[in-house]
Amino acid sequence: xxxxxxxxxxxxxxxxxxxxxxxxxxxxxxxTERVMGQVxxxxxxxxxxxxxxxLAFFVTLVAGxxxxxxxxxxxxxxxxxxxxxxLVFTIMxxxxxxxxxxxxxxxxxxxxxxxxxxxxxALIYVAYLMLRQGLEDPDRRARFxxxxxxxxxxxxxxxxxxxxxxxxxxxxxxGSGSPSAEGGFDMTSPMRLVFFFSLFAFTVLYFCFLANxxxxxxxTERVEQLKMKVLSA
Amino acid sequence: xxxxxxxxxxxxxxxxxxxVDLDVASGEFVVLFGPNGAGKTTLxxxxxxxxxxxFGRASVAGFPLPAGAGEVRRRLGVVSHHTLLYGxxxxxxNLRFYARMYDVKNAARRIAEMLERxxxxxxxxxxxxxxxxxxxxxxxxxxxxxxxxxxxxxxxxYTGLDQDASAMLDGVLREVAAQGRTVLMTTHDLAxxxxxxxxxxxLSRGKIVFSAKRGELDVAEFVHAYDSVVNSYQ
Amino acid sequence: xxxxxIRPVQTKTDYWSLFTDYWRAVGAVxxxxxxxxxxxKELFSSMLVFSLLVxxxxxxxxxxxxxRATRENVAAGVLWVTTTFAGTLGLNRSLAMEKDRxxxxxxxxxxxxxxxxxxxxxxxxxxFMLLVQAVILPVFSILFNLSLLKPLLLVIVLLGTxxxxxxxxxxxxMAVHSRARDVxxxxxxxxxxxxxxVAAVRASSAILxxxxxxxxxxxxxxxxxxxVIFVAVxxxxxxxxxxx
Numbered sequence: 001x002x003x004x005x006x007x008x009x010x011x012x013x014x015x016x017x018x019x020x021x022x023x024x025x026x027x028x029x030x031x032t033e034r035v036m037g038q039v040x041x042x043x044x045x046x047x048x049x050x051x052x053x054x055l056a057f058f059v060t061l062v063a064g065x066x067x068x069x070x071x072x073x074x075x076x077x078x079x080x081x082x083x084x085x086x087l088v089f090t091i092m093x094x095x096x097x098x099x100x101x102x103x104x105x106x107x108x109x110x111x112x113x114x115x116x117x118x119x120x121x122a123l124i125y126v127a128y129l130m131l132r133q134g135l136e137d138p139d140r141r142a143r144f145x146x147x148x149x150x151x152x153x154x155x156x157x158x159x160x161x162x163x164x165x166x167x168x169x170x171x172x173x174x175g176s177g178s179p180s181a182e183g184g185f186d187m188t189s190p191m192r193l194v195f196f197f198s199l200f201a202f203t204v205l206y207f208c209f210l211a212n213x214x215x216x217x218x219x220t221e222r223v224e225q226l227k228m229k230v231l232s233a
Numbered sequence: 234x235x236x237x238x239x240x241x242x243x244x245x246x247x248x249x250x251x252x253v254d255l256d257v258a259s260g261e262f263v264v265l266f267g268p269n270g271a272g273k274t275t276l277x278x279x280x281x282x283x284x285x286x287x288f289g290r291a292s293v294a295g296f297p298l299p300a301g302a303g304e305v306r307r308r309l310g311v312v313s314h315h316t317l318l319y320g321x322x323x324x325x326x327n328l329r330f331y332a333r334m335y336d337v338k339n340a341a342r343r344i345a346e347m348l349e350r351x352x353x354x355x356x357x358x359x360x361x362x363x364x365x366x367x368x369x370x371x372x373x374x375x376x377x378x379x380x381x382x383x384x385x386x387x388x389x390x391y392t393g394l395d396q397d398a399s400a401m402l403d404g405v406l407r408e409v410a411a412q413g414r415t416v417l418m419t420t421h422d423l424a425x426x427x428x429x430x431x432x433x434x435x436l437s438r439g440k441i442v443f444s445a446k447r448g449e450l451d452v453a454e455f456v457h458a459y460d461s462v463v464n465s466y467q
Numbered sequence: 468x469x470x471x472x473i474r475p476v477q478t479k480t481d482y483w484s485l486f487t488d489y490w491r492a493v494g495a496v497x498x499x500x501x502x503x504x505x506x507x508k509e510l511f512s513s514m515l516v517f518s519l520l521v522x523x524x525x526x527x528x529x530x531x532x533x534x535r536a537t538r539e540n541v542a543a544g545v546l547w548v549t550t551t552f553a554g555t556l557g558l559n560r561s562l563a564m565e566k567d568r569x570x571x572x573x574x575x576x577x578x579x580x581x582x583x584x585x586x587x588x589x590x591x592x593x594x595f596m597l598l599v600q601a602v603i604l605p606v607f608s609i610l611f612n613l614s615l616l617k618p619l620l621l622v623i624v625l626l627g628t629x630x631x632x633x634x635x636x637x638x639x640x641m642a643v644h645s646r647a648r649d650v651x652x653x654x655x656x657x658x659x660x661x662x663x664x665v666a667a668v669r670a671s672s673a674i675l676x677x678x679x680x681x682x683x684x685x686x687x688x689x690x691x692x693x694x695v696i697f698v699a700v701x702x703x704x705x706x707x708x709x710x711x
Contacts, residue, residue, distance in 0.1 A: 068704075120658045120661055127655050131645065131651065131654075133646075134645035134646040134648075134651060135645055136646075137244060138244065140644060144641045144708065146707070147707060148638075150700070151634070154697075155659040155661075158696070159658075159661050159662050162661065162665045162689055163665060224246055228246060228247065278711075281576060282575075282576070283575055285711060303578055306577065309576070311572075313569070313572065315570070315572065317568075317569060317573030318570070318573075319568075321503040321504075321507045322499065322502055326502060330498070330499045333495035334496075334574075334578075334579060335578065336488060
């Protein structure tokens with residue numbers, strides 16, 4: 001127990017350091033974007049946040065599949081913790097996106113495909129947590145959550161493509177851009193550096209959250225075990 | 234026929250079965266007694282392939298569980314306190330459904346035979362929801378033996394039955410057991426259970442704590458033994 | 468779960484009889500649900516009445532009269548919203564009935580593949596939804612003063628309902644164990660069923676305005692794809708839902 005906690009402490013410190021560096025890079029190193037100005041800096045928080053939320057839900061998918069095949073409860077803990085953290089990043093994404101949208105598009109929200117799909121994604125994982133909430137039996141809870149995690153994740157790309165053929169005004173930064181997209185911009189080298197560093201920092205942040213959350217879950221279980229031992233003595 | 238070794242089952246962190254060693258020989262009628270929460274239903278559900286053990290081994294009719302569950306189901310008949318019958322279907326339709334699910338040969342003849350055996354031939358076109366509890370239980374037994382299983386599991390079959398219905402059920406049970414099937418039954422009814430049992434077991438807090446063969450104890454002695462053994466663990 | 472095998476069982480696999488056994492079980496479950504429903508008419512009547520009420524409410528909430536163009540779009544939307552909500556009712560009750568009476572155990576005790584139970588249930592649910600739609604579509608035609616009985620539209624209705632019933636049956640099997648049972652199914656189902664809704668509404672809308680295949684084909688393919696993917700997923704995953 002002692003050793004694990006020390007590793008965790010190191011991870012925590014490293015994470016904080018990375019986030020501080022990333023923030024510094026965003027505000028002092030990254031060049032100001034030509035069209036949108038200072039507000040474009042949100043991009044360095046918004047996009048990594050979105051990608052990490054997708055990573056979190058992907059982890060839930062994998063954890064769910066492994067749990068169903070192996071039955072080891074640890075995988076269920078990972079899946080569940082990942083959804084909680086994923087939702088946190090989802091909220092951060094939506095808020096940061098909204099803050100960016102107001103000056104850039106003159107609106108807080110729009111129902112374009114990417115945003116709509118993302119909202120549906122959030123709803124799926126809120127449903128995941130509600131499903132867990134409503135089930136007493138721990139084994140059933142884990143199985144059902146795993147199944148829903150799988151079904152939910154698979155539905156997302158399909159949902160995205162189904163809505164995509166409607167108009168989009170969401171900036172298409174990297175890769176394919178449809179001509180109707182406004183607000184796209186090309187990244188210069190320094191921007192690319194800051195972006196990828198920020199992405200890295202956010203990913204480490206995710207794992208840090210995950211590790212801490214799992215530790216909390218393990219301790220909770222330990223308390224339950226001790227409680228039962230005392231009660232049955 | 235039924236065998237378990239160190240069978241254990243946990244629900245989350247809570248242990249319900251704590252290492253059960255059970256042996257039921259072919260043709261034996263074993264009755265399992267025990268207070269509420271002892272794990273009787275859990276044990277039966279595992280043997281019925283409805284639940285998987287957490288640790289230990291179990292086998293029914295020579296097939297291991299849960300690996301050989303499919304084969305076990307073919308040879309198993311289960312009667313629980315839920316009747317597993319469909320109220321909106323007639324007695325005949327219920328039996329026909331289960332005959333199809335179990336791929337019973339000569340279904341029509343077998344169904345007619347079963348209805349006679351359990352004394353419900355006259356009511357076969359009636360909807361099951363119009364049946365009394367006793368009639369439903371009898372039909373449930375008919376359903377359970379439709380596919381001529383080698384092993385039968387009864388989970389508290391006397392629940393909700395009055396004296397007459399219980400006596401009638403006894404009759405059907407004896408006939409069923411007389412066929413040479415292996416039976417494991419759980420019940421709260423000490424007197425009735427002892428009357429039909431070849432062997433009596435007591436399950437308490439997830440372990441078998443007492444065993445007696447027919448003729449070793451009379452009812453009074455058994456009740457005394459049961460009380461002392463169950464209460465010593467509270 | 469640590470159980471050791473005692474003896475492996477060798478049997479010669481007869482694939483044809485496995486195949487017929489499987490579909491016999493599916494047929495048995497389907498037949499049983501159908502017979503029971505014919506007697507009680509519980510599901511059908513509640514779904515039908517609910518659908519009509521939903522249409523009525525939409526009648527007050529939206530303006531149908533304005534122009535013919537608006538009516539097609541609105542008709543498609545109302546049709547699928549009605550299907551979605553009424554479908555939830557049917558799905559919930561179909562599985563709640565099994566669980567409450569404990570008859571789910573009866574199904575699980577039978578020596579049949581778990582997925583056969585899934586298909587039996589899902590086909591039953593699909594059938595009931597289609598029966599309700601068979602009554603609703605003519606009603607719609609009258610209320611909206613549009614012909615909803617075009618063959619291509621019926622195909623879209625079939626595809627959309629299939630996808631919805633496929634995922635709905637799987638999720639309802641889980642929702643029925645939850646404490647907040649009645650509200651759990653919509654919460655689980657709606658976000659995941661969005662592609663069906665979008666594709667079905669767009670396709671229905673396009674058909675009603677007599678658009679060409681270029682407008683409809685995309686949605687048609689999406690529906691087929693969704694159906695195939697989720698029936699496959701449900702088939703693979705259903706075991707884990709019902710086995711303890």
